[in-house]
Amino acid sequence: MGLAVALLVGGCGASGGADRGGVPLGGESELVSAESGQADGAPGDPAAVAGPTPATTGTAGTAAERAGQAATPAVGQPPRRPKVVRDQGAPIRKDLPPPMPQPSPTDCRPTYVGPQATRAEVKAVLTDAAGRVYLPVSAPHLRVPLDLIKAVAWQESGWQSNIVACDGGVGLMQVMPATADWMNEIFDESYDLHDYRDNAPLGANYLAWLIRFFADSYFGGAYALTAADCAGSTDHCLLNLVIAAYNYGPYAVDTDQGLVIPNPQYVRNVRALMTECVCLSF
Numbered sequence: 001m002g003l004a005v006a007l008l009v010g011g012c013g014a015s016g017g018a019d020r021g022g023v024p025l026g027g028e029s030e031l032v033s034a035e036s037g038q039a040d041g042a043p044g045d046p047a048a049v050a051g052p053t054p055a056t057t058g059t060a061g062t063a064a065e066r067a068g069q070a071a072t073p074a075v076g077q078p079p080r081r082p083k084v085v086r087d088q089g090a091p092i093r094k095d096l097p098p099p100m101p102q103p104s105p106t107d108c109r110p111t112y113v114g115p116q117a118t119r120a121e122v123k124a125v126l127t128d129a130a131g132r133v134y135l136p137v138s139a140p141h142l143r144v145p146l147d148l149i150k151a152v153a154w155q156e157s158g159w160q161s162n163i164v165a166c167d168g169g170v171g172l173m174q175v176m177p178a179t180a181d182w183m184n185e186i187f188d189e190s191y192d193l194h195d196y197r198d199n200a201p202l203g204a205n206y207l208a209w210l211i212r213f214f215a216d217s218y219f220g221g222a223y224a225l226t227a228a229d230c231a232g233s234t235d236h237c238l239l240n241l242v243i244a245a246y247n248y249g250p251y252a253v254d255t256d257q258g259l260v261i262p263n264p265q266y267v268r269n270v271r272a273l274m275t276e277c278v279c280l281s282f
Helices: 121-131 145-156 177-186 197-218 236-248 264-276
Strands: 007-009 012-014 032-033 091-092
Touching: 121 145, 121 197, 145 197, 145 236, 145 264, 197 236, 236 264
Parallel strands: none
Antiparallel strands: 007 012, 032 091
8 A cells, every 4th residue: 555646754755555465463374385476566656765775684694695606797797696586385375465455646635633643652652563573483583673664654654643645544654444454353453553553563563574474485584684685676685575565565576477676766765764764863
C-alpha cells in the first residue's frame, strides 16, 4: 500500500506503500516448500532524498562470500557479484496476503484522524518495536535495526501517527486495514492500526517477516542487513529486497521471473534516510 503522491515532511519525502504483502504478527504462520507467486505493486515512488549510501548494518559477509564464490573481474572492470538464486527448499507462506490496493488519484490528499502523537512518543514506540523478538521460533535472533524502522516510518508518514493515505494506508508505518485484519484473524491478535502504539510493531513485524522470508530463501538464513553488499539500489542484497518489498510486497520482488527491484527510488530514499534523516536525532 502506498500514497500515490509524495508528501514532503520536514524536508524528507514521506510516501506510503508499506504493507502490500501482509505480515504475520504475534505468531508464526504455517510454512510450506514451494515457489512464491507474483503480485503486482502499484507505482508510487516518492521524491528523491539526497544522501550517501548508508553505513553497514550487521556483518553477513558479501554476496560472493555467502555463495562461496570469488569474483574475478576483468581488467578495468568492477567485480561481478554472483547471481542470487532462490533456495528451492526454502519455506514460504502458505496463506496469501490480501489483494493490493489500486493506485490513488494523483490529486488526492491524505487525511488526518484523531490526535497526533508527539515526536518523543513516536520515538519511544519505534524504539520499543525495534527491541522486540517477532519470530521467536523460526528466527529468535532476528532483530529489526532501529535506524531502518525510523527511516521507513519517516519515509512512509513523516512520523505522523494520525495520517491516513488516499489508498487507505494508516499511521506511522502506513499499514493497510485489510492486512491488519488478516493478520489479527490468522494470528489471533487484536492490534489496532489506528493506535500508533500498535501501528509501530505492525510495521516492524512486517520488516522482520520480510527479512526472514528473503534471508531464508536466498541467503542461507543470514539475517544481517549489510548495506555494503549493494553497489546500488537495484542490487539484490538483503537490505534492498526488504525495503523494496515493504513498499510493493514480497511477491512483487520475488517473482516468477526472479528477483526484481520495482521501486529503486523508494529504496534509495530509505537507505539515505537510514543515515541522513533528521529523525535519527530526535
